[in-house]
Amino acid sequence: MTRANWRRFCVLAIGALAISVGAAIPLQAQDKIDVIASFSILGDFASNVGGDRTRVTTLVGADSDVHVYTPAPADAKKIAGARLLIINGLGLEGWLPRLVQSSGGKAAIATATTGIPARKSGSGADPHAWQSVANAKIYVTNIRDALAAADPAGAEIYRANADAYLANLDALDREVREAIMQIPSARRKVISTHDAFGYFADAYGVAFIAPQGVSTESEVSARDIAAVIIQIRAGKIPAVFLENIVDVRLMRRIAEETGARIGGRLYSDSLTGEKGDAPTYIELVRHNIKVLTSALTN
Structure with a gap:
């Protein structure tokens, strides 16, 4: 092997090693994708799909009522710094549009219920679509696609995470039916x-x-x-x-x-x-x- 070829070989080998090592190192905190979910159930879906590549923050936390939530000034700041905002839609978060406008942020907005036939209740749509596990699977695929669009480099990771979680939801649906x-x-x-x-x-x-x-x-x-x-x-x-x-x-x-x-x-x-x-x-x-x-x- 000539000296020139040897140098070329070394450069390629070092480059391949760097890529391999880099892929094995988890993202640092500053490199994670900031994702906001409107309430806790969406936050759980987003965390399962996003995994270690995302930092998920929920506006309406545990044991809190999304219907009557009053946003705080800190919520606008959270949205302003986010890459993606995940909402339920179907009229659940009536307080959210004004909050998004006041934030001045440029986060992409994903509606997790897209593609779910809305159940009618009274004069409007019933927003509680997650109560059907089959619908929860649609939530997850919508979140997967929204994350991939916001962070194309992580698309394969989001797909793999979603596939694993969807398998768990399939098992859950069977559990419910058997019960x-x-x-x-x-x-x-x-x-x-x-x-x-x-x-x-x-x-x-x-x-x-x-x-x-x-x-x-x-x-x-x-x-x-x-x-x-x-x-x-x-x-x-x-x-x-x-x-x-x-x-x-x-x-x-x-x-x-x-x-x-x-x-x-x-x-x-x-x-x-x-x-x-x-x-x-x-x-x-x-x-x-x-x-x-x-x-x-x-």
Whole structure:
């Protein structure tokens, strides 16, 4: 080998080694992609897809109600520095457009419910599409594609992470369907505080009745409560369920009026903290189905 060829060989070998070593080194904190999610469930989806390549920040945190959230000045600053903003859409984050405008940022905005047929509820769309695991898979693919568009160099990583998470969601969907089969069909009736489980009901064949509408902002009238009490008595509904983001007094009152027992607490619009029952979406769904089957089969 000539001296010139030897030098060329050494340069190529060193370059290949540098690329190999560089690929094995995780991104430093300053190199991560800043991603903002409007609320905790979206934040969990984004973290699973983004992995170590992203730094995910959630505006509405654990055990907080996205329907009635009041943005803080710090939220505008977070959005201003982000590469990507992930929202639910379907009218869930009514407070967000003004916040985005005030931030002055240039983050790409991804609507995670794109492609999901909206369920109608009252005069508008029901935004709680994540309550169907099949819909959650659409959330994940939308987030995957949005991350790849915002950070093309990480596209393969996002695809691999999404594929692994989607496989977990497939398994979760099977778990839910198997659990529902344990509940006698006549007992698949649930009273929850607000109308957050319509997509779950459509997907898994469980009827949900709620005195409050799809938003926790809506007022509950005496007529609404009376109608639910009549339905509980007529349908012999065995249990009512609390939620983590709303005042429990309404459901306790209904339970006292009807003799139905408190079946447990369901998680609808928010994850819990790490030490809670539902720190991730998958654990949220597993917790809910465990509570439902326990209350409705006994």
